[in-house]
Amino acid sequence: MMIRLLLLTLLVTVSAVSAVSAVSAVQAVESDPIQSPMWDYTRQQFIGSAPYHFDERVKVLLPAFAENPTQVPLQIDATALAGDIERIVVWADLNPIQHIFTYYPHPDVIPKVSLRFKVQQGTAVRAAVLTQSGVWHVGSAYLDAAGGGCTTPSTTGNGSPFWESHLGETQSRSFPLASKGGVRFKFRVIHPMDTGLADAIPEFYIQQVILQNAKKESLARLELSQPVAENPVISFDLRDDLNDQAGQYQLWMRDNNGNEFEKAL
Amino acid sequence: MKSLFAVFLLVLCSSVYSAPLQYNLTAREIAKDTWVVEGKTEDFSPANGGNIVNTAFVVTGDGVVLIDTGPSLRYGTELRQLIGSVTDKPILYVLNTHHHPDHFLGNQAFQDSPIYALPETGKLIAQQGNAFSENMYRLVGDWMRSTEVHLPGQPLSVSQLKLGQHRFRFISMTGHAGADLVVLDETTGVLFTADMVFYQRALTTPHTPDLKQWIADLKRLETLDFKLLVPGHGPVSEGRVAIVQTHAYLSWLDKRLSQAAEQGLSMNEVIELPLDKHFDQLAVARKEYVRSVAHLYERYENAMF
Numbered sequence: 001m002m003i004r005l006l007l008l009t010l011l012v013t014v015s016a017v018s019a020v021s022a023v024s025a026v027q028a029v030e031s032d033p034i035q036s037p038m039w040d041y042t043r044q045q046f047i048g049s050a051p052y053h054f055d056e057r058v059k060v061l062l063p064a065f066a067e068n069p070t071q072v073p074l075q076i077d078a079t080a081l082a083g084d085i086e087r088i089v090v091w092a093d094l095n096p097i098q099h100i101f102t103y104y105p106h107p108d109v110i111p112k113v114s115l116r117f118k119v120q121q122g123t124a125v126r127a128a129v130l131t132q133s134g135v136w137h138v139g140s141a142y143l144d145a146a147g148g149g150c151t152t153p154s155t156t157g158n159g160s161p162f163w164e165s166h167l168g169e170t171q172s173r174s175f176p177l178a179s180k181g182g183v184r185f186k187f188r189v190i191h192p193m194d195t196g197l198a199d200a201i202p203e204f205y206i207q208q209v210i211l212q213n214a215k216k217e218s219l220a221r222l223e224l225s226q227p228v229a230e231n232p233v234i235s236f237d238l239r240d241d242l243n244d245q246a247g248q249y250q251l252w253m254r255d256n257n258g259n260e261f262e263k264a265l
Numbered sequence: 266m267k268s269l270f271a272v273f274l275l276v277l278c279s280s281v282y283s284a285p286l287q288y289n290l291t292a293r294e295i296a297k298d299t300w301v302v303e304g305k306t307e308d309f310s311p312a313n314g315g316n317i318v319n320t321a322f323v324v325t326g327d328g329v330v331l332i333d334t335g336p337s338l339r340y341g342t343e344l345r346q347l348i349g350s351v352t353d354k355p356i357l358y359v360l361n362t363h364h365h366p367d368h369f370l371g372n373q374a375f376q377d378s379p380i381y382a383l384p385e386t387g388k389l390i391a392q393q394g395n396a397f398s399e400n401m402y403r404l405v406g407d408w409m410r411s412t413e414v415h416l417p418g419q420p421l422s423v424s425q426l427k428l429g430q431h432r433f434r435f436i437s438m439t440g441h442a443g444a445d446l447v448v449l450d451e452t453t454g455v456l457f458t459a460d461m462v463f464y465q466r467a468l469t470t471p472h473t474p475d476l477k478q479w480i481a482d483l484k485r486l487e488t489l490d491f492k493l494l495v496p497g498h499g500p501v502s503e504g505r506v507a508i509v510q511t512h513a514y515l516s517w518l519d520k521r522l523s524q525a526a527e528q529g530l531s532m533n534e535v536i537e538l539p540l541d542k543h544f545d546q547l548a549v550a551r552k553e554y555v556r557s558v559a560h561l562y563e564r565y566e567n568a569m570f
Contacts, residue, residue, distance in 0.1 A: 061533035067559035073532035114531035171570035175529025
């Protein structure tokens, strides 16, 4: 009888302890604001076990619905964390290839970047900003989509031989930024950006984009993945005091076939 | 008591879940022999079954001319019954004004009548019709049951038609969808613009060749002699007021996108901009604006480099 009572007490204690630890575990892990089923998986993939929290200051601008699933506009604005950023990793939870791009902004650059990407179905989109203290700040937004963007052949790559004679042709222009000085570089490069997921079309996409100043310092570096939309249109924002050597900026890109493209901005 | 509750539940369930989907279409006689079936100024939804479009028919002494067939077989079937309740005359001409799904997916209900469309519209329906149809199933659900693409079999090659006491003029345009048929009944002075003109509902731009082309087409429409205008979406109006509104919106949109591109804005930043106060009261204004930016901004952006 005594032993039974003891066992019972023990059991109750154990369950009470485990209940407490469960509660503290819940407190330690913030729940995903989007409640995406893939959050744990993609977090492991891109952040690992590093500390993180959801941070609304990391702005992920998306339309509510992907009107054209092969050209979804996406803008990441981490200006609130400017100067403290190691890198920004951007992905779509439910894309077959999740990673969209990683951005390494120079500390003097305004950490705001825009481009367009392909979406396969409605998904959470994340921008995880790694700060110098080693903590990730995660911004999220949800994009609704009818889908199919990743498995649709590119229009220039497959539908016409246009890209073959224009591959890597780059147009660019700078624009003064309206708010508190600064300059925006926007460029467009002809490239099919094939994902490898459309039937019988191998992956063929630009992997690296670097914006250098006259001293060959990298001001902004992008690592792109297959979901970036064909004929990418990308914009970087620089602070005004960096723009004292107009015409001295150089854009350099390389695709996964080793083609390099350069353009003076 | 319990069994009474069960009966109540049963009644409730059957009324909610097994009631047949019905549009309950009604036709309004807006001019002599001329009937309009007005849709809601909404976006496609499971609640409205895609009934967001205006269809119309003219009962001439010889037979009926039908302008557009609606978004689904179910709509087409109801529309046919509605015409039958107004006249015993045969349906001699079915017209598809352009290749958007809410204007031709009711064709199946009119398979025994000749269905006419501009030659380019026929091609576009053949190319894109199935994709549109699939998307409609996704957007409105069961309302679409058994709906399949039935192509307009007759390329419209005449610009005039005399039927009974009515003289019709067919005007071929391109501004809204790449191929757009406008019908003027010269006898009654009713202009059926289809989606070349929207009224009190924001217009849609997924297949416009160019906003400037659309504006040029509207200038042609403004010169026509008519009394009443039946737009593709929105209420029937007298005179040119609906053309003026469509024209003003297109001009504003064109200017907005040009200026944004000139300032180097990203597509996301353009989407975030507020609407002009003249247009933010239009039905689904914000949603259609965002869609139009997605359709069109890339062209303006490319032109800036």
